[in-house]
Amino acid sequence: MRKFDWRTFLRNNAVTVMFVLLCAVCLLYSGQSASFVMYELFGRLSRNAFIVLALIIPIVAGMGINFAITIGAMAAQIAVLWVIEWGVSGLPGMALAALLTVPIAAFFGYLIGKLLNKMKGQEMIGGLILGYFANGLYQLLFLFIFGNLIPLKAPGLVIKGSTGVANTIDLSTERGFKYALDGLLQLPFVQAMYILFAVLAVVTVVLLLLKKMKPVKGAIYLIVMAACVGLVQIPAVADIFSMVKVPTVTFLVVGVLCLFNTALLRTRIGQQFRAVGQNRTVANASGINVDKVRVIAIMISTVLAGWGQLIFVQNMGSFQTYGAHEQVGLYAGAAILVGGASIRKATNGQALLGCVLFHLLFIVAPAAGKNLFGDAAIGEYFRVFISYGVIALALVMHAWSGVQKKKNAKEALTT
């Protein structure tokens, strides 16, 4: 086994380590109780994790962070509007919205993919600006077409005296589907953990018996799980999670998406994603239709982002018609980078870890800002700065390492 080198580890995970420290400091100074932070964190995780996971495939396919997922969110919001208009509520409403999102988001994804193929190497800035551009079209659609040219009947969607769809779309009415997914099966944290661990333990044991897993690794898993179960028996630890209600089905869906990502990357198309991501020229030479593969990657990402937005919306219970999608790309992109992903490499684990850290900071930063500097606004601005800063930093580091590699290659050639 290779010796663990602290310095390499730190260098490779600088952003994550820095973020852990930052979160720790903010947590310390925020003065918020651990149970409250945990409660908030689980709420935020349940509604945000899915959309962060939607970013993985384009990264693998070499297109960087897909900032155009805002367009997927727009597709979902269009679907939500019509589901409410038709008055399909509850879980059927959510299912219908998810179904409706697929063709819309896939169509948008197709267009995005086509456009991004025309600006290879500039996908991220292209996606960002495309998101802004699409926001203009979205406004046209919601301000001047829906509610004017295409009349809407459902109460609350259109406000008399103003043009277009109302500023807020409410899902908590009897027409909406607030908590359609979250409310299905809400368990206390400890119970949810037992179930999860039981399933994991069974899987591990089965794998061990089938000899698909190394015994040492399996044993470590089992011991860790047992230790966790032991830990929650301590009242102090159990107390931290006392407020947490786990929306089990939502997390189940997130888990399924993780499996989907992993499974997809093992299929033929998944291999093609990797090949295109590593080197377009080589992939092209080996007979892969690069443009097509890239379009597919973006389409999948856009549809997933749409579903992610649906999960977000059903948890929040209402959304800002003209603003709910705007920051989706920024926050999801920042989250995945915080978890240690780069714009060329990303895994489910990094996405989830990033989600935890990023949202932890979101919870504690304003209070910490207030306690440290006497002004909550500083914390607010600080977390926006962190979101942008993390992306900028990741881009700089990526570009830097690219330049460095080229330099090294050059030096290797000349010497």
Place this chain on the structure above:
Amino acid sequence: MTKNKLQRAVAIVLVAAALVLAVLGAVNLPKRTTQTGQEIIDALRIRTLLNATGDGVVESYVKIAQDEARAKAREDAKATGANVMATIRDYVAKAEEETRAKYASSQTDYDALDTTALKAAISTYAAQLADYQAVAQQAEQAYIDAHIAEAEAAAAAARQAKIDAGQEVGEEKPVTVDMSGFVATEEMKAAQLKADEGFAAVGEALCGIYPVLDAAAVNTLKGTITDVVYQRGDEFTVQYDRYMAAGSEKALENGTAAFLIRYADDLLYGALALLVAAATVLYYELLCKKLGIPRIIIGLFFILLCFMTLWFDLGLSTLLSNSLVRMGMNSIMVLAMVPGIQCGISLNLGLPIGLVAGLIGGLVTIQLGVPGWPGFLLAIVVGCVIAAVAGWLYAQLLNRLKGDEMSVTTYVGFSIVSLMCIAWLVLPFTSLKLRWPMGTGLRNTIGLDNTNFKHILDDFLAFKVGSFTVPTGLLLFMLLMCFLVWLFTRSKTGVAMSAVGNNPRFAEATGINVDKMRVIGTVLSTVLGAIGILVYSQSYGFMQLYTAPRQMGFIAASAILIGGASTSRCKISHVLIGTFLFQGVLTLGMPVANELVPGSTISETLRILISNGIILYALTKSGGEARA
């Protein structure tokens, strides 16, 4: 060849249509002031007047019927011994209903009425009213001239008081003189007397037509009648629209002719528009090659907006004057794109770094209270120094990541803006013009006024031609800066710099220090950004802090792209053309959009679409692969 023929055919049809419209317009336009126009107006006026007074007549009939009913009710009640009050109430209500029904259903046949007397009376009355209004306007203007200084001083004092009290100072409204102290002059009274005589004559004529009207009823209708007959600033189109809106079109013997006369000017504009369309169709290929499709679309859109403002009578010259001002105030920020593109960092979307530096310069000036020109220059100097340092650091970063600048610059710019949001909260400025007196931090928008550099360039040597104001100082400054940058690009360093932007490898091979050139370009771009935001602020009248600078890099980038630049090549002319087109479309777009969809934000949507659409287009054209 067939395509060419088709083009020609379409162009010929368009030109023919244009000629028809032009002839129609040219024939009909002068008719407004001749006898024909006067007759149309007279006919419409009489009809509107009769219509308006007709309502009064109905009221008179109702009143008469009610009186009769009341008398009858008394008698009947006496005869039957019923409750007097209740009977009266019933009878009166019934009479009113019947009378109203009777007159509402029977439309008066206006053509059968003899209106010769009324016509003569109204003509005289209209002339008298016009006289009176002219006199009144003169007197009011004199009053305003006498009191404007006083009002301005009061407004400034109120503003200062607001600042001292720590309230938000809104956009400065134009100062208005309080007219409550205004007393009618002797001349006005004389004119009024004459007009009253005229009104008496009109009243008499009306009574002749509607025998039921009495003098008292006519007097209650005085306001209505006066409004119909003459309003201040009346001319053919205004009166026509007013009478048409009152539903008097039936009075015209020949509605089409009147319509043509009313819209004669629009016919001429339409002819011109068709000619432009014909030329575009005819020379489409040439234009495409010279300008590129996006510029044609935006150029044509701009021309279309011009015609639409004419069509809706929105005052094209004022709007063009506004777009000139907005071109001037944005131009330096757009100019800042030039060194960036030329030195090879492509669109400098990190422009907010420079903008923030410029804002700090402005804050320092206000904090120190340096007024006027010295203040503006101080702001520029401080801003430039900070921008130069920040730009140098920024350039060091960019030199380490060649080829991937755009996304990095964007997010670095965003980060700096949000970092500065924190800085605005904690920077130790103390002036109450800058800070919130309660709470922490600087204000969101800092209103400039005459004690610092508001409109210092705009008002320098500014003059008016009709409603078109020329902001001479602003334009001169813009041209000066453009000239300086042009001179720089012609210098030895400038030529070397463009070589780096066009082909870095070739430039390196010829012995140019690529990194140094990139540093120079980036610093220059950042410094121009700092100057740009100060020019923008002095013209806008406000300095906007916090998140306001975030999107400005995009706006500047899209302007130069609209002007014809690409991500690796640009000229000064692109700056001027692009800024004018972009700002022109935005300035003209707002009122036109409001005319089409009242109270909407469609012009903001328009900005988003144009600004981001053009950047996307440029990105697709930059060819991606080649830069990787």
